[in-house]
Every structure is written in C-alpha cells, then in structure tokens.
Amino acid sequence: MPDTDSDATSAARVLVVEDEAVVAIDVRHRLTRLGYAVVGIADTGEQAVDMAGELVPDLILMDIMLAGKMDGVEAAACIRDRYAVPVVFLTAHSDRATLRRAGGAGPYGYLIKPFEERELQSALEIALYKSRMERKLAKTERLTAVTLKCLGEGLLTADETGHVVFANPAAERLLGVPAAAIVGQPLDVVYRATPGEANGATEREVAVLHCPGGHDVPVEQTTSPILDARGTSLGTVVVFRDVSLRQAAERALRDSVANLRCALTETVNALTVTSEKRDPFTAGHQQRVSHLAAALAGRLGLSEEECEGIRVAGLVHDIGKIHVPSEILAKPEALNAMEMGIVHGHCAVGHEILKDIPFPWPVARMVLEHHERMDGSGYPGRLGPEAVLMASRILALADVVEAMNSHRPYRVAPGREAALAEIRSGRGRLYDPDVVDCCLELFLRDGYRF
Known part of the structure; x- marks a missing residue:
C-alpha cells in the first residue's frame, strides 16, 4: 500500500475530479486495485474545491477540461492556495499552451489519457513523496522561524556577498534598527564591533558593539561561516548577546x-x-x-x-x-x-x-x-x-x-x-x-x- 506522511501503513486518500462518468468510474476502479482509497468523485471545478475542503484528501487527480465556469487549472490553483493539497493533472490535451497554463497552478504531475496503471501509480507515488517532503520542509522552516524569532540572542545572517538576508527580533532590538532597514545592507555596515578577549567560560568573544544609534553595548559574539557540502561559502552568521547587565x-x-x-x-x-x-x-x-x-x-x-x-x-x-x-x-x-x-x-x-x-x-x-x-x-x-x-x-x-x-x-x-x-x-x-x-x-x- 502507498504510505502517507502520518501513517505509512494506511492507504493514500485520493479525490478524483473528472466530468466524464465512465472515465471517472474507470479511474476509481484502477485506484482501488492499486490500493488507494478514493474518498470522492467531483465533476466540476467548483465541486472539487468544496470537496477538497471537506474531505482533506492526500492527493487530487484532476482533469484539466471540466464542465462549468471553473476548469481544472483554476480549481487546482484555488485548492493550492486554500488547502495545499497536491494535484496531479489528468488530461488528453498535451499541447504546449495547455501545459504552460497548467504549470502556473503548481501541479505535482501529469497523466496523459489514455494511461496504464503503472503510469498512474508512478505519477501518484511521485506526487505523494514530493508532497511529504515539502510538508516536512515547511514544518522545519516554521519551527526554525519561530525559534529564531523567540531567541533572546541577536542573529544576523549574510549571504555570500556579505549582505544581510535575515535579522531576528532580538537583533533589531539590540541594534535599535528595524529589520527592513537591516536586510540588504552590508553586514560590516550594520554590525560594527570592536573585539576584545575571548570569554573562557563560553568560548565566545567579548566585544563592544557600536550601534547605529550612536550608543555602545558590550556583547558576547560568535561569527561562523556557512558552508555547503563542498566547503564553498554560502554566507556568514553572527550571534550576539547584550552582556551589560551581567558585567554590572x-x-x-x-x-x-x-x-x-x-x-x-x-x-x-x-x-x-x-x-x-x-x-x-x-x-x-x-x-x-x-x-x-x-x-x-x-x-x-x-x-x-x-x-x-x-x-x-x-x-x-x-x-x-x-x-x-x-x-x-x-x-x-x-x-x-x-x-x-x-x-x-x-x-x-x-x-x-x-x-x-x-x-x-x-x-x-x-x-x-x-x-x-x-x-x-x-x-x-x-x-x-x-x-x-x-x-x-x-x-x-x-x-x-x-x-x-x-x-x-x-x-x-x-x-x-x-x-x-x-x-x-x-x-x-x-x-x-x-x-x-x-x-x-x-x-x-x-x-x-x-
């Protein structure tokens, strides 16, 4: 059975969107034989959007050409924006214009009618795998973003050109400058510090940070390069904390x-x-x-x-x-x-x-x-x-x-x-x-x- 992000032993839940009843029934039978659970069949784009919100399927198999005002491309785009459910297009139209338009909806794959079961299974498994990986990545990014925002230490990240691409709220507070005025600026302009001695207890360098507002703050700082797998520099990260209260x-x-x-x-x-x-x-x-x-x-x-x-x-x-x-x-x-x-x-x-x-x-x-x-x-x-x-x-x-x-x-x-x-x-x-x-x-x- 195909695995899902939540339970590797349960069948993936698929919503079929097809306005030709005979084709829809055939697709449902094929999916069932392959071990998928068909949660519903819709024959219009509007119905597909509603059922996606109600049933929350793992994947939608969507015909591009549908009856009604909303075709498959429009429905897929709406479902992507509202529910982030992956869509695989099912179509008999493979001309360049149709595929270009369909690509704007961010599909997870295409199946050209007529198709064989192995093609159907391959397309769905690739789409499900890609969806799982994207959800894991999005989860990691959310956790990282919240962690960095809640971090009590200032954090600045610069790209390989030395320009700041990220500043967390603590960095804004310590520097006295909003992130909008920090991002895009050269790191050595935004963060100017006179280094001192290393702190033996924390192995961090003690420095005096010269803030843009004109005041100085004693800080402990760590500067680390960001390297890819080949050792090529991708940028620099600076972590710093105000130690004025501790020094007092x-x-x-x-x-x-x-x-x-x-x-x-x-x-x-x-x-x-x-x-x-x-x-x-x-x-x-x-x-x-x-x-x-x-x-x-x-x-x-x-x-x-x-x-x-x-x-x-x-x-x-x-x-x-x-x-x-x-x-x-x-x-x-x-x-x-x-x-x-x-x-x-x-x-x-x-x-x-x-x-x-x-x-x-x-x-x-x-x-x-x-x-x-x-x-x-x-x-x-x-x-x-x-x-x-x-x-x-x-x-x-x-x-x-x-x-x-x-x-x-x-x-x-x-x-x-x-x-x-x-x-x-x-x-x-x-x-x-x-x-x-x-x-x-x-x-x-x-x-x-x-």
Whole structure:
C-alpha cells in the first residue's frame, strides 16, 4: 500500500475530479486495485474545491477540461492556495499552451489519457513523496522561524556577498534598527564591533558593539561561516548577546567580595591583636608564623587560594591562648604539668572560637591541628599523618621554627641553626618530610629571614 506522511501503513486518500462518468468510474476502479482509497468523485471545478475542503484528501487527480465556469487549472490553483493539497493533472490535451497554463497552478504531475496503471501509480507515488517532503520542509522552516524569532540572542545572517538576508527580533532590538532597514545592507555596515578577549567560560568573544544609534553595548559574539557540502561559502552568521547587565552584576559581585575580604582581614587582625595582647612576650609571633607558612605552601606548589587560607590560619593559630592566665604566659621558668595542660588546651579553645566563622578555608581545623605530630605524639588529638591536613602540617613546622627563633620568658632563643637541626632530626617522625625539605631549602638556599 502507498504510505502517507502520518501513517505509512494506511492507504493514500485520493479525490478524483473528472466530468466524464465512465472515465471517472474507470479511474476509481484502477485506484482501488492499486490500493488507494478514493474518498470522492467531483465533476466540476467548483465541486472539487468544496470537496477538497471537506474531505482533506492526500492527493487530487484532476482533469484539466471540466464542465462549468471553473476548469481544472483554476480549481487546482484555488485548492493550492486554500488547502495545499497536491494535484496531479489528468488530461488528453498535451499541447504546449495547455501545459504552460497548467504549470502556473503548481501541479505535482501529469497523466496523459489514455494511461496504464503503472503510469498512474508512478505519477501518484511521485506526487505523494514530493508532497511529504515539502510538508516536512515547511514544518522545519516554521519551527526554525519561530525559534529564531523567540531567541533572546541577536542573529544576523549574510549571504555570500556579505549582505544581510535575515535579522531576528532580538537583533533589531539590540541594534535599535528595524529589520527592513537591516536586510540588504552590508553586514560590516550594520554590525560594527570592536573585539576584545575571548570569554573562557563560553568560548565566545567579548566585544563592544557600536550601534547605529550612536550608543555602545558590550556583547558576547560568535561569527561562523556557512558552508555547503563542498566547503564553498554560502554566507556568514553572527550571534550576539547584550552582556551589560551581567558585567554590572559581576562588578558588583567583585566589589562585594573585596569588601568581605577587607572585613575578613580586619577581623583576623583584630583576633591577632587580641591574642597577642594576652602574651606580649610573643608579640609578632603569629605574623611571622603566618608569613613563613604561606611561603612554605607556595614553594610546595599549593594554589594561591590554599596559600591564603594557611596565611590566615597562621595569623590566628594561637587565639586560644586568651583562656590561658597571664601568669602562666609570662612565667619566667618552666611550666609544671598542670600549667602545661592548660597551655595545651589553647588549640581546642582556638577551634571553638573559630569553628562557626564562615572562613572559605578550614582555618578552625588548622588551628586545632597545628600541634599534632606525624608519630601521633602531638596534641590535642594525638593524630597520625593520615588524619591531619597538609595545611596543618605546614603550619606546625612554621610554628616550631619561628618559636625557636624567638625569646621566651623562660629561655633565650635557640636560634636558626638549632631550629633547622630540630626539624632535620624530626623529619618523617615529627614533621612532614616534604615540608621539612622545603623549609631547609627556603632558609639555606634562598636565604629566608624572619
């Protein structure tokens, strides 16, 4: 059975238009034998038009010469304009004038009387196939047209000569010019943009569009060639979008982040000052630890953001000492076991103080872990290396090295060489070996100084 656009297994529905009854009956019988469904027979052009609208056939087999005021050519043209039903002419007249006139109605084929069934089937199948393809193409064109009209991005299409052949409503709006004034103009006249840098997130180029009205608009743009199957240029398409609101939002966000970072910096500085007011003998200790820890992190290849987190943690790593009595902090002799226990509690206290502050880094955890050791002998959790952050190991080493380079009430500073000897002897046992090696290079090869 012939297939249709909607159902490949159903018979195509055919309307026969023929004013000779014997011929009409013969055509109907032939169509039935071939598997088509004859939905009706009309004998005038007027009746054919009416039945086409009522029955909506898949195809019309139309005699050119009909009784009445409207012949087959006029009826076919009317049906084409109103209902878009394909028509195959059935005629005994094959002279040039008749065929030329019939061609104006846009027929899908011709059958010259008399004809054989195979000729009838071939003509109808070709007409049905052509009709299906045209409907599919029309559907695709409608979908594309509606999509382009609804597209929020401006779109300009130019032909191979560089002249604009299409502009969607968004392009009209962004350019401030109606499509009628855009189409037909050279693309480089209508669309003038100063290119900038590529947007890494979207892979689109950022540009400044100079609109015909005299104002400039920041846009993201993509220009692509239109090529045929052989690679020959058929034209160019430009897609662009206004990014002024997004850029304004990004600026506002950057300003907000800068303000938050400023507030965070001031908060951290305030915490640092608060801590060191309690222990004037170690004034500057946290800043020096912070600087060394950040230098170690950078040398170890940590990201800029990770280095900043370690720097901030270094500035407040001893904030927990505010719970330690001043008498203990300033005691000019070795601490007893009870006093040492109080001092050891400063890590947990610091964690409690900082844990609810929404730092973008694990600052509270670094403060908690900065006295842990690789062999589990540290405090407060006696954690092994697998449980301690790399950032905490860096901070721990920086704290040891700086402390041994500073005086305390109960001792003079052992000095740099003693500090480096300490971390060498504790490499892999107390301190992370990579951090130790990095610290030794920093002091001995690069000449780092507090």
